[in-house]
Amino acid sequence: MTKDIPMRFKPSEFEAKWQKKWEEAGTYVNDMKKSPRPYYNLMMFPYPSAEGLHVGNMYAFTGVDIHGRFMRMQGFDVFEPIGLDGFGIHSENYAMKVGRKPQEHAKISQENFYRQLRATGNGFDWTRTVETYDPDYYRWTQWLFVAMFKHGLAYRAKAQVNWCPGCKTVLADEQVVGKKVEQVGKVDKVEQGSTGVIARNEVTKQSQEKEIAAPSLPTGLAMTKDVCERCSTPVVKKELEQWFFRITAYAERLLQNTYKPIFNWPDKVKLGQRNWIGKKEGININYPIIQLSNNPISTNKYIYNVVVFTTRPDTNFGATFIVVAPEHPIIEKITTPEYIEAVKAYIKTSQNKSKEERVTEGRKKTGVFTGSYAINQLNNYKMPIWVADFVLMDVGTGAVVGVPGHDKRDFEFAVVMNLPIKRVVVGKDGDTSKITRPEQVQELEGKMINSGFLNGLEIQTAISKMMDYLEEKGWGKRVTTYHLRDWLISRQRYWGAPIPMIYCQHCADKGESWFSSEEAKKMSFPRRPKADPPLAEKRESIQIDPRVKPEDDNQRAENDNKWAVGWWPVPEDQLPVTLPDVDDWRPTGTGRGPLAGHPEFYKTTCPNCGGAAQRETDVCDTFLDSSWYYLRYPSVNKKSNVIARRNEMTTKQSQEVEIASPVRQLVRNDNQLPWDPDITQHWFPVDSYIGGAEHTVLHLLYTRFTWMALRDWGFIKIKYQISNIKDKEGYKLTDSGVANAPQNDVILANEVRPESDLPWDPSEPFKRFFAHGLIIKDGAKMSKSKGNVVVPDEYIKLYGTDTLRTYLMFLGPFDGGGDFRDSGIAGMYRWLSRVWRLAMEKVPQVARVSKVPRDEEKTRDTLDTRGTLQMLHKTIKGVTEDIKHLHYNTAISKLMEFVNWWMENTDQVDTTMVIDFLKLLAPFAPHMTEELWQNLSVSRVAQVPQVPPEEKARGTRDTLDTRVTFSSIHHEPWPKYDEKLLVEDQVTIIVQVNGKMRDSLVLSTQNANSQTVIEQVARASAKTQKWLSGNSIKKVVFVPAKLINFVV
């Protein structure tokens, strides 16, 4: 070896070079319409936060990229896009902090992020990035809003909403998080970092240290505050008119899909989604109300009734009172004169309390009597109706039936208010005595007593029997309730897509809205899917006489649209409604967005009557932007030089191959959709989606909802690619470790098959979702305010991207995450250096000049390489399996084991083995393996056969990509292993006595299954003898080729 060979591993000398080369050559760019084996490898796009890309982001992206590179080497056309989720409160808050306009900040952070992202060495398709604040993008976000509106899924309603005084905007339920608060003197400190809140929370220095005035609390009582997930400011409730998406209409489908066996998601995330949807099956029971002061009991007449939701009607014989929420509309109707003052006072106090005060103070129950009674028709028991603030208006029907004997909360209330307690359930302990202590409150199990026709039944049986009975009598109706609420879209902020709606007073005066237009009447599909009745409807039902028939679905649909009077969507061809560049963009705190101060923005003309009208001035929630971004990527065409060149090459072919797709017939014009239907049907659903588990209920639920809606409306059609071989990943690894997808799946793809044939669920956007772990630092998520941000840049400068990538993946299992520490990164650098040196020794000095292999490289057969080959093939098998299951840390350790072997047997590892090894390492360390591979195989490149004519005609990747000029290791086929080579000559048999290892025997493989031989050898061994002598053997356990155990 002479000195001029770069024996030293210096990543800085080649990493940037390859990044540039890959991008120029389009190594990771596909022909979006024709790639024969599309594989959509999606990762969650980052929001460009204050601190730039940190190692936590890099950890996630690297893990996804390794999967993509692996799949590419399996022969798939891997599409791996990236973009920026740059709209929204988060970016705006940061812009505010640094005193820049959001759009200026966006420009700066975009540049910085994309620079950092390029340095990660990921196989991104840089010709198709998506930025949510790009008018070309949010034009379609607005289009989606309009589509939701036209399909009856977007509506405007007055509601109690979460208001963040810090961010000066409303928040969706999902964006409000609980945080524990301990009392510290007269003020409370919001604990930071104590919960997972911090994981998705960027806390500013100010808010972190801000002391929040708290209600006086009993000393030592901790409580949970509802705070804004962005800034940790406690949220308050405000009554505002807002836009909502009717996600509740999809609650059942969103739930049911998670139970399908092909729903390939982590159990943890599935459960999270199910819990959030929170389906409960119960019954609404009607109780007629009597007012003692006005009506003698004997008349048994009622004007009003109260509806109560319960999941436990079995205990209804034990009901002794009713409690309604202070906001309940029935209160003013039924409160008797002598109680009016007290009730009014109580309601006023509770209105002044925040939710958390009510919750906390509610533990010592308070309440007032209304003077009215409800009749339990089961036993004609007269139940006093109380008002108490532990009952929440937005849960169930806002009224509960008190069964103090069998509900802890009801028990507490009954004790405080001195209400009767009846026992109707006997538990396992057989206690039938009077219930006087909380421990006696039997909630979950037991048999019914004192309950008429239910006596003796187990509670489960009693529940359904009681429901049957109540329905039969017409006293109740089974209902299903969900915890999921409709998605609040409006934000009183600036940095978002303006909500594309127009309000026209003239049309409103005439009672007109878009729903009365010709266009609306032409829409044939139901405008309003059946759904759980929204809150407002539930409240109304409380006052409806049960004898009045409920409205039918059509009637309801019409009623549903009453709110819309005067509202018109911005016509699609006028989108986008551009966000104007204004100076007073900061949030106002008045309950209206900054755009409300700009007549030049909101003054417009009515799309219907042409008269003066006003635009909506609120903007969309960021989660709307990110709910569909993955649909946009494949259809974005940034027209880079590469693409332009390719298009020239392929124009002719694509014209020839053009076929009429069913989607085209449905949609008149591609310009009406955010995507090219041909491309979309080629790439969807997404093959693999990998992202953080912290998005369990937010992003993922919205995304699934959006997909389902778009598909229902016919905007997305999927081409069902049925291959002969299918497993849940849609491909299968053969024994030799190479993907064996049939060549003809392109043809089969034109065949329309029933959905039930599919190995995945087309009603879901992702064939699988995988949640990676979160990298934290010093126990908290990295954030600038915490001063714990670890930026990859320094490490990349010091050790190179490959080292950092491999190091991050070696830290632990990919779904685990963990606390970042850099103590071992130098070790990873040393290991890659070792690989570099060892491989470099195989680069023949002569060959590097003449491109002809040295003779000694041909002499492989003369060396004793069998052991080495076996080692290599074991490694191929292990690494292949591990990467396939995203077990990157163990894959790397197997590569290390091979290198350890290699160090000890340098002369037995030849060039072809080195090349195979480099391919296994390539997904982890893409740059150095490319560099080495180019050096080692430069002579092979010249021999790459020209693309055969028939392939050229098909227009597959080989024609289009840069193979002719540049062949990348990342397009090489994954190494195969030979099962025959894995068979060992010898096996080690463990000898145990009483289950303890006492000896091990090395035997030839042919004897491995013979108990007779092994037992004989084992008994003869001196070590074993020591333990056997003097004992009689009671039993011999033999596991072929593994162990023999003597029981004495």
Place this chain on the structure above:
RNA sequence: GCCGGGGUGGUGGAAUGGCAGACACGCAGGUCUCAAAAACCUGUGAGUAUAACAACUCAUGAGAGUUCGACUCUCUCCCUCGGCACCA
């Protein structure tokens, strides 16, 4: 309170019924060197024991159970992390 994940050397972790601690980090000693760095080699769970080897015992949060055999399966408990929560 309910639901879910987890608890293995000084550290990250490996092993899914069959040799506990793979692979690394760290640490200690050594080779090379005038010296250092780099590189390479050796050792490294705790203990008993030994001049050294050998050998043995104990160890996967605690305790029980199933089994010839348990980090792995079952039960009880403890701790920890995450989610939900006066949800009727």
